[in-house]
Amino acid sequence: MGGRRQKHRAGNNGAGGGRNRRNNGNQGTGERGNYSSIPTENALYEFYYKQTGLIPSGEWDDFWTSLQRTLPTTFRFTGGKAHALGVLKTLKETLIPHLVGIEWEGVPVEAPRVLEWFPDSLAWQLSVGKSTIRRCPPFKRFQNFLVAETTVGNISRQEAVSMIPPLVMDIQPHHVVLDMCAAPGSKTAQIIEAIHANEETHVRAAIQDQSIDDGSGGRPAGLVIANDADYKRSHMLIHQTKRLNSPNLIVTNHDATMYPSLLVKNEDGRKEYLKFDRILADVPCSGDGTARKNYNVWRDWNPLGAIGLHLTQVRILVRGLQMLKVSGRIVYSTCSMNPIENEAVVAAAIDRCGGLGKVNILDCSDRLPELKRRPGVKGGWRVMDKDGSWFSSYEQVDKADMREARLSRIVPSMFPSEDGKSDEDESRVPLERCMRVYPHLQDTGGFFITVLEKRSEIGAVKSEEHGRKKMAAIARSKSVTPGEGGKGVEVEETLEGVELVPTIATSGEETPASGSPSKRKLTEVVPDTTPPLAKKPRSDLPDSGEGGNSDGGVPLESEEATLGTPPQATASNPSKKYKGPPAEEPFKYLPADHPVLESITKFYDLDLRFPKTCFMVRNAEGIPSRAIYFTNHLAKQVLASNEGSNIKFVHCGVKALMKQDVQEEGVCPWRIQSEGLNILEGWIGETRVVHARKRETVRGLLKEMFPKVHAEGQEGDVIGEIEERVRGLSMGCCVLKVEATEGEFEDRMVFPLWKSRHSCNLMLPKDERKHESPCCCDIGS
Numbered sequence: 001m002g003g004r005r006q007k008h009r010a011g012n013n014g015a016g017g018g019r020n021r022r023n024n025g026n027q028g029t030g031e032r033g034n035y036s037s038i039p040t041e042n043a044l045y046e047f048y049y050k051q052t053g054l055i056p057s058g059e060w061d062d063f064w065t066s067l068q069r070t071l072p073t074t075f076r077f078t079g080g081k082a083h084a085l086g087v088l089k090t091l092k093e094t095l096i097p098h099l100v101g102i103e104w105e106g107v108p109v110e111a112p113r114v115l116e117w118f119p120d121s122l123a124w125q126l127s128v129g130k131s132t133i134r135r136c137p138p139f140k141r142f143q144n145f146l147v148a149e150t151t152v153g154n155i156s157r158q159e160a161v162s163m164i165p166p167l168v169m170d171i172q173p174h175h176v177v178l179d180m181c182a183a184p185g186s187k188t189a190q191i192i193e194a195i196h197a198n199e200e201t202h203v204r205a206a207i208q209d210q211s212i213d214d215g216s217g218g219r220p221a222g223l224v225i226a227n228d229a230d231y232k233r234s235h236m237l238i239h240q241t242k243r244l245n246s247p248n249l250i251v252t253n254h255d256a257t258m259y260p261s262l263l264v265k266n267e268d269g270r271k272e273y274l275k276f277d278r279i280l281a282d283v284p285c286s287g288d289g290t291a292r293k294n295y296n297v298w299r300d301w302n303p304l305g306a307i308g309l310h311l312t313q314v315r316i317l318v319r320g321l322q323m324l325k326v327s328g329r330i331v332y333s334t335c336s337m338n339p340i341e342n343e344a345v346v347a348a349a350i351d352r353c354g355g356l357g358k359v360n361i362l363d364c365s366d367r368l369p370e371l372k373r374r375p376g377v378k379g380g381w382r383v384m385d386k387d388g389s390w391f392s393s394y395e396q397v398d399k400a401d402m403r404e405a406r407l408s409r410i411v412p413s414m415f416p417s418e419d420g421k422s423d424e425d426e427s428r429v430p431l432e433r434c435m436r437v438y439p440h441l442q443d444t445g446g447f448f449i450t451v452l453e454k455r456s457e458i459g460a461v462k463s464e465e466h467g468r469k470k471m472a473a474i475a476r477s478k479s480v481t482p483g484e485g486g487k488g489v490e491v492e493e494t495l496e497g498v499e500l501v502p503t504i505a506t507s508g509e510e511t512p513a514s515g516s517p518s519k520r521k522l523t524e525v526v527p528d529t530t531p532p533l534a535k536k537p538r539s540d541l542p543d544s545g546e547g548g549n550s551d552g553g554v555p556l557e558s559e560e561a562t563l564g565t566p567p568q569a570t571a572s573n574p575s576k577k578y579k580g581p582p583a584e585e586p587f588k589y590l591p592a593d594h595p596v597l598e599s600i601t602k603f604y605d606l607d608l609r610f611p612k613t614c615f616m617v618r619n620a621e622g623i624p625s626r627a628i629y630f631t632n633h634l635a636k637q638v639l640a641s642n643e644g645s646n647i648k649f650v651h652c653g654v655k656a657l658m659k660q661d662v663q664e665e666g667v668c669p670w671r672i673q674s675e676g677l678n679i680l681e682g683w684i685g686e687t688r689v690v691h692a693r694k695r696e697t698v699r700g701l702l703k704e705m706f707p708k709v710h711a712e713g714q715e716g717d718v719i720g721e722i723e724e725r726v727r728g729l730s731m732g733c734c735v736l737k738v739e740a741t742e743g744e745f746e747d748r749m750v751f752p753l754w755k756s757r758h759s760c761n762l763m764l765p766k767d768e769r770k771h772e773s774p775c776c777c778d779i780g781s
């Protein structure tokens with residue numbers, strides 16, 4: 001990944017204090033922080049899940065009490081594997097020994113423990129209460145370590161179950177990946193890390209072996225497109241992924257149910273539709289598996305949450321399947337335990353795409369073998385209406401009060417479609433291959449994951465009307481008799497007096513620092529801010545092979561007319577038309593022989609094999625006036641091929657170079673930005689490199705902003721080791737490389753350094769300087 005990886009060891013010297021997450025600071029103690037006033041009770045929620053029979057009766061109490069307990073804190077080590085293992089070693093060797101066998105105020109305290117199912121022990125769990133962490137010194141040190149390492153990007157706090165989907169995607173560095181509902185981006189970060197796996201080794205090999213000149217500079221060819229329909233949340237996503245400095249990332253802002261077909265040039269130079277090797281559809285859901293950290297579930301849960309989201313979920317999954325390459329995989333996940341949002345969605349999407357010949361569910365029982373899970377539900381679930389009435393089939397709804405049924409948006413695909421088929425029936429969708437994770441299995445939230453594989457190209461997708469007819473046929477063949485009592489509604493037990501408001505939660509995601517509630521009103525779900533994709537592809541463009549989407553725009557037939565969905569509006573003012581987010585600056589690539597690039601190449605003595613065609617700027621004129629960004633080839637191709645369309649690209653590129661205000665003649669004004677350092681440093685000639693070995697040199701540069709560079713014969717003590725070298729450099733930016741040395745630094749580090757006439761300056765943002773200091777200054781002491 002690009003950018004200067006923070007490879008120092010923070011040890012136990014990180015910044016003090018803890019950044020509390022929104023509501024689960026009091027891990028494992030039953031303390032509830034700000035949410036203490038919300039009781040962990042909801043009669044309708046309990047009634048619903050008891051009635052579904054998903055949880056064997058012998059496990060119910062365990063399940064329910066687990067759901068009521070506060071969720072433990074979980075975190076994972078990030079970055080390339082070698083790097084992550086290095087930081088893990090610090091945790092194991094310097095902190096864990098002090099946390100084992102501790103008693104605090106007479107009570108044994110559980111040490112942090114590894115999540116067994118996560119590969120290479122790179123994810124951990126902490127179940128200690130907030131007050132213990134605050135007051136018990138070894139835990140306070142541990143908390144400081146977490147805060148410091150999280151700040152520099154070596155650790156990411158993420159809910160355990162939320163880590164599962166990217167792990168079962170099987171992502172390779174050359175893959176083109178789409179994350180359809182990506183904000184705030186914890187899973188996107190995992191996906192990006194998978195794309196960059198082993199990158200350092202490949203880049204090093206490319207730098208050293210002159211014969212490697214494929215234009216990639218050893219970097220991965222793959223691409224991640226992360227999307228979210230909510231403009232503000234798409235910026236949250238940019239913020240969350242920024243620390244990864246990936247030139248292989250594009251962020252878009254579209255409604256995933258009608259994600260636009262992106263164009264890309266093929267090897268013959270002709271444009272074709274971009275298809276994906278891997279897709280994640282971590283869809284908006286009712287979030288009832290998040291009750292352990294999102295206490296609003298207890299206050300707000302009702303059956304309309306799932307009912308209101310089912311169709312959006314189906315449409316997102318179908319759209320994803322359309323955009324997938326044949327043999328590609330899509331992972332569908334929710335943090336809901338409700339079959340209506342899970343198995344019903346999977347079955348409906350497979351049906352709408354043409355059945356098992358087109359799409360199948362992969363058996364993942366051999367993946368993450370230590371993860372305790374339950375198979376997907378084959379069938380037999382029912383749909384509960386807003387008043388607590390149960391329907392076993394759509395036939396019963398059809399015969400019930402239609403106006404009521406329509407209001408509650410019950411549709412045929414919410415019901416089991418495989419009931420009555422034998423296990424041997426080859427047309428039966430193997431829903432048991434879906435994976436369900438329940439809170440009591442391994443002390444997590446509730447989660448649902450399914451891996452689907454596309455077997456052949458999908459033609460036109462079936463309409464919702466088709467589903468209705470199919471359900472009627474199934475009902476006829478099973479001779480479902482509507483219940484007695486006129487309405488044909490099967491009512492077992494109903495709960496009365498519960499006010500129902502459809503709600504939506506965001507799944508398994510980390511709480512943004514702002515602490516904005518993750519639960520939002522249904523009206524916010526699909527902010528229809530998408531302008532129509534005005535540019536209709538020319539008829540000479542290839543068929544997208546995505547049935548019903550050859551115009552590159554809306555892929556599915558409109559279902560709103562039949563279902564009576566109200567027009568979309570903004571949440572804050574339902575009647576006021578949202579004018580849409582501000583226009584993004586265009587992405588303009590610079591020609592490799594642009595005079596500015598030529599001067600940069602000359603000044604930094606850039607290796608000729610460095611991919612110079614991948615530099616771009618963000619203005620319509622294509623003028624390098626302030627910042628120059630770097631992307632990989634495929635990102636460039638996608639941006640360039642879709643230029644002038646209405647596709648809402650909101651982010652791409654790592655800021656590699658920034659223009660500095662320099663008066664002096666002959667000084668290159670373009671300084672290397674710390675984000676872009678990892679991308680450039682290996683390719684910069686020795687004329688602009690300074691080497692250091694001693695901790696005291698780094699310490700001096702961190703503590704003093706502009707240490708003096710003395711005249712010959714007057715060496716000072718701040719930058720002593722590098723003084724002579726720096727004195728000999730012409731003015732401008734250079735790269736300080738600090739090699740790993742026994743007793744000094746365990747890892748190599750690289751910094752941008754600015755040489756002025758009489759001083760030098762380590763060019764780090766203030767907060768990085770702050771977090772860098774304690775670590776660099778105290779390592780080994």
Ligand SMILES: C[S@@+](CC[C@H](N)C(=O)[O-])C[C@H]1O[C@@H](n2cnc3c(N)ncnc32)[C@H](O)[C@@H]1O
Pocket residue numbers: 162180181182183184185186187188227228229230233254255256257282283284285312505506507508509510525526
């Ligand atoms: C469950 S959250 C995603 C969590 C994210 N994958 C992560 O791991 O951090 C669902 C996201 O879907 C977005 N969303 C809701 N409706 C959408 C739609 N129609 N198209 C795309 N995104 C949508 C929401 O804004 C929300 O950020």
